[in-house]
Amino acid sequence: MIRNFTLLIALLLCSATLFAQQTNQPPKREFRGVWIATVQNIDWPSKPKPGVDSETQKQELLSILDEHQRTGINAIMLQIRPSTDALYAKGREQWSMFLTGKQGKAPAPFYDPLEFAIAEAHKRGMELHAWINPYRATTSLVDSLTSPDHITRTTPDWFFTYDDKKYFNPGLPEVQQYLVDVIMDVVRHYDVDGIHFDDYFYPYPGKTPLPDSASYTRYGQNFASIEDWRRNNVDVLIKTLSDSIHAEKKHMKFGISPFGIWRNQAQDSLGSESNGLSGYSALYADARKWVQEGWVDYINPQLYFPFHYKAAPYEKLLDWWAANANGKHVYIGQGVYRAMEDREGWRDKQQLPNQVRYLRENPAVQGSVYFSSKSLTNNLAGFRDSLQYDFYRYPALQPTMPWLGELAPVAPLKLREDKFLFFRRWKKAKLKWDSPDQQEKVYGYVVYRFDENEPINLEQSKSILKITFDGSMNSFHDESAERGKSYQYVVTAIDRLKNESAPSNFFRMRLW
Numbered sequence: 001m002i003r004n005f006t007l008l009i010a011l012l013l014c015s016a017t018l019f020a021q022q023t024n025q026p027p028k029r030e031f032r033g034v035w036i037a038t039v040q041n042i043d044w045p046s047k048p049k050p051g052v053d054s055e056t057q058k059q060e061l062l063s064i065l066d067e068h069q070r071t072g073i074n075a076i077m078l079q080i081r082p083s084t085d086a087l088y089a090k091g092r093e094q095w096s097m098f099l100t101g102k103q104g105k106a107p108a109p110f111y112d113p114l115e116f117a118i119a120e121a122h123k124r125g126m127e128l129h130a131w132i133n134p135y136r137a138t139t140s141l142v143d144s145l146t147s148p149d150h151i152t153r154t155t156p157d158w159f160f161t162y163d164d165k166k167y168f169n170p171g172l173p174e175v176q177q178y179l180v181d182v183i184m185d186v187v188r189h190y191d192v193d194g195i196h197f198d199d200y201f202y203p204y205p206g207k208t209p210l211p212d213s214a215s216y217t218r219y220g221q222n223f224a225s226i227e228d229w230r231r232n233n234v235d236v237l238i239k240t241l242s243d244s245i246h247a248e249k250k251h252m253k254f255g256i257s258p259f260g261i262w263r264n265q266a267q268d269s270l271g272s273e274s275n276g277l278s279g280y281s282a283l284y285a286d287a288r289k290w291v292q293e294g295w296v297d298y299i300n301p302q303l304y305f306p307f308h309y310k311a312a313p314y315e316k317l318l319d320w321w322a323a324n325a326n327g328k329h330v331y332i333g334q335g336v337y338r339a340m341e342d343r344e345g346w347r348d349k350q351q352l353p354n355q356v357r358y359l360r361e362n363p364a365v366q367g368s369v370y371f372s373s374k375s376l377t378n379n380l381a382g383f384r385d386s387l388q389y390d391f392y393r394y395p396a397l398q399p400t401m402p403w404l405g406e407l408a409p410v411a412p413l414k415l416r417e418d419k420f421l422f423f424r425r426w427k428k429a430k431l432k433w434d435s436p437d438q439q440e441k442v443y444g445y446v447v448y449r450f451d452e453n454e455p456i457n458l459e460q461s462k463s464i465l466k467i468t469f470d471g472s473m474n475s476f477h478d479e480s481a482e483r484g485k486s487y488q489y490v491v492t493a494i495d496r497l498k499n500e501s502a503p504s505n506f507f508r509m510r511l512w
Contacts, residue, residue: 027360028461029498030396031298031331031367032387033075034068034376035131035198038098039082039139043373048101054111057099061113062120067377069124071384072392074467076121077196077369079131080114080186083139084151084168088114090189092182094147104147118191125444125467127398129194129255130186134179134237136200137166163206170202170233171215180240187248194253195245199302201234202284230284242295251404251496257300257333257369258287260317262324272320276311291326297401298328300369304335306345307354314355322364329366329399332359336370339381349381356391366399394461397446398498408499410436412445412491415504418475429478429509433491435471436501443496444469447476448503452486458503467494486510 041047044064045057068076080087085096085103089112094104099113107113114130121128137152137159138145146152152159152166158175159166168175183195202210213226220229238256245254259279263271267278270288279285290296301321305312321330334355338346345351359365370376376384400406418430436442447466450456457463466476471493481487488508493501 026391026394026396026461028396028459028464029366029399031075031329031369031398032073032392032396033077033331033367033369034073034373035077035369035371036064036079036373038079038087038096041098045099048099054107054109057107057113058111058116061117064373064377065120065124065126068373069126071376071388072395074125074396074398075127075129075369076117077129077131078114078117081132081182082136083133084137088112088186088190091185094150097145103145103150114190122469125395125469127193129196129253130190130192131196131198132183132186133200134197135168135170135202137168140164141166160211162203162210165203167203169212169215170237171212171219171229173219176233176237176240179237180244183241184244184248187245187252192252194255195241197256199257199259199279199283199285202230205282227281227284231280231286234284235286235289238290238295239293253297253401253404255298255300256287256290256296257302258285259283260301260303260305260312262288273316274312288324291324291328294326294328296328297404298331299325300331300333302333302335302371304333304338304371306351309345315358318359318362318365322362325364329401330364331367331369332365333369333371336375336380336383337372339375339383352381352383353386353391395464395467396461397467397494397500400498405495405497406499409441409493409495409501410438411502412436412493412504415489415491415507417507417509429481429487429511430475431478431489431491431507432475433504435474436493439471441495442471442493444471444494445473446492446494446500448490449478450488452488454488456488456490456506458490458492481511483511
């Protein structure tokens with residue numbers, strides 16, 4: 001009896017250990033994003049100085065992307081329109097002062113920062129989402145920082161001043177159309193993976209009322225309150241953009257990163273167990289509605305709070321957003337910049353790692369986005385190390401979005417050894433394959449490697465050697481293969497939405 005009981009306990013402990021090992025494996029698919037903020041030169045580029053040219057900016061961005069690639073990041077949210085300006089060439093707005101030091105001044109020598117960033121991110125297996133601030137028109141009221149022919153001067157009736165900034169008036173139909181046109185310039189002319197908004201819709205509340213009563217009188221007659229009218233103004237923009245973006249490019253994603261609280265339960269029984277500022281009331285951003293209506297492909301709430309924080313507990317808010325996902329993706333915005341704060345919750349340097357562990361336990365959450373780039377690369381509280389050597393130690397494919405498309409490409413053909421290097425296998429293993437039929441649907445490939453007698457399991461991230469977004473690639477050098485070992489290789493094809501094909505043939509190779 002005692003012996004049997006001891007055996008049972010041993011089996012249970014063994015099973016628990018195996019389960020822990022399995023659940024501790026990083027997921028094969030996960031969104032691992034980072035915000036690169038350009039407003040006020042927070043992350044990139046460095047504040048323009050005499051003698052700092054385009055090549056210096058490009059090298060700086062390459063260094064940032066390389067750092068994030070080493071960390072395991074697979075998505076870049078690049079701020080390309082911080083305040084009715086542009087860090088891209090093919091649009092209707094003026095060059096950003098944060099790029100060249102003077103609004104309207106082109107980079108010299110000339111280059112297109114967005115085009116450059118897209119190409120370099122894709123080389124590294126990273127998506128690039130164009131981060132746009134729709135309504136903010138200026139970051140200050142200093143006249144010398146705004147060019148004489150900036151739209152706030154040529155069309156002043158479209159804007160109102162609030163606190164120390166100017167904003168588009170969202171209630172004007174001509175403003176809504178202009179903003180759609182601006183954003184669709186990016187959609188049409190650039191190979192971005194997504195369009196991304198953050199939490200800046202109507203401005204955060206100040207000491208004075210918003211100066212839009214005249215517009216409400218003119219356009220808001222069908223609404224019970226000015227607050228409902230404001231929310232509808234934002235809703236109209238979101239819905240129109242969603243329809244326009246997906247009509248133009250079916251694969252393009254549209255996502256928003258709202259303030260972390262939609263509504264508190266005290267104001268709405270559908271709200272979260274929190275009691276902080278509400279995006280619904282303060283910013284007129286009905287983010288829950290956007291998800292429920294299917295207008296966005298992902299929601300990325302900014303949960304820059306610690307566990308058990310009274311006003312906004314991280315765990316309660318994460319569970320609320322996950323429960324309200326309506327089948328769309330949820331990526332959690334995490335505030336790496338807070339990691340060194342001497343405040344409640346943040347004194348625990350395991351706060352951020354524990355947040356990653358918690359979100360991975362919820363199947364309705366597909367990943368994280370970190371604010372901001374410099375906080376991550378500076379390894380605040382050692383968090384970058386936690387990602388690079390633990391949570392993100394293996395590559396991950398971005399999650400699929402079946403509602404945008406789910407037809408996977410055909411599998412690669414005839415995986416084999418490159419005979420040209422037959423007598424140099426001790427140096428490297430070079431694989432070749434034939435591109436599948438319907439190659440136009442192939443956006444890239446995933447190369448897997450398994451040990452000689454290891455079961456083939458394409459769902460484990462540790463077996464991924466390479467993720468490439470180069471659909472023309474048909475060979476791979478395995479530089480990490482060890483002499484005297486045998487390996488099994490498999491290759492799959494992926495489309496633009498990261499739908500994955502069936503595997504190629506399994507190819508076994510021994511390195512002498």
